[in-house]
Amino acid sequence: MKETKLLPETVRHWVEQRIGPVVSVRDASHDWDRSRVWELAGQGGARWYVKVSPSSKLFTRETRAYRHVVPALGHSQAPQLIDSRAEDLAMLLTVAPGDPAPDLHLSSASWRSVHEQAGLLCARLHETGELDRGDQAEAEEDLRAAADGVEKHLGRAGDRLTGDEQQLVRDYAARLRRVEPVPVGYIHGDNQPRNWLWSGSAVALVDFERSRPAACVQDFTILAVTEWLDHPDREQAFLRTYGRGLTGAERHALRCLTALDAVNSLAWGPDNGHREVTARGRRTLDRLMKEDRP
Known part of the structure; x- marks a missing residue:
């Protein structure tokens, strides 16, 4: 059985400064140790994802992709990066459909x-x-x-x-x-x-x-x-x-x-x-x- 991973408090505080109060958090990580992803729900039912990258190298790659490459895919065909926090290797993302x-x-x-x-x-x-x-x-x-x-x-x-x-x-x-x-x-x-x-x-x-x-x-x-x-x-x-x-x-x-x-x-x-x-x-x-x- 997969162990539930907890959203770090520093990351939650950073997220709430950008999107407001978080009502619920669901662990959406893959079933291996280094995967850390959570689905967040806010007031009114809005949803986001927050991801903590396994390493600074992967964090750099992913944030670069979201800023400079992913927009070419078209609207709603990939998540959008709302913000990132290098200190925690954290990314706040929109929810893509599907x-x-x-x-x-x-x-x-x-x-x-x-x-x-x-x-x-x-x-x-x-x-x-x-x-x-x-x-x-x-x-x-x-x-x-x-x-x-x-x-x-x-x-x-x-x-x-x-x-x-x-x-x-x-x-x-x-x-x-x-x-x-x-x-x-x-x-x-x-x-x-x-x-x-x-x-x-x-x-x-x-x-x-x-x-x-x-x-x-x-x-x-x-x-x-x-x-x-x-x-x-x-x-x-x-x-x-x-x-x-x-x-x-x-x-x-x-x-x-x-x-x-x-x-x-x-x-x-x-x-x-x-x-x-x-x-x-x-x-x-x-x-x-x-x-x-x-």
């Missing part, structure tokens, strides 16, 4: 509609403005940085991978370092249905703490090993509104990225008691081993 898509028991047709809307928003995000020189350099080094981080994840995963599986992941990291140039832009960083709110006609994106300048294909990694693997029609719906298919270099990079996601999932999932993430990593690794080491 509910997390996985909670809604959607039909196949509705899921395709969700992916169509998500593809459209993802395209807007990736195409938001020109990256400055620093952002461009960061984005162009993104895949190499991902490959360079593989040993850290392998170390954390330890004996959850066999020697052959560890070598497979290292091989994919080496391939990723050699991949041809791919399109870059501003990515969401955790692009998956749990961060898509569905209102019945439109999607809103939430949770921008991992947003950054990067290779656009990074935003498709989790989808490629979950939604799209099981439902190719959803991938087609997404890419149709995204506006283009993936390049050959992106397809190659994506396969490499799924291997890196697998070892990261097998490092993070068990340590945080997250069965879904753990199962995702094991399933991907088993599939890659079967395909690459028959």
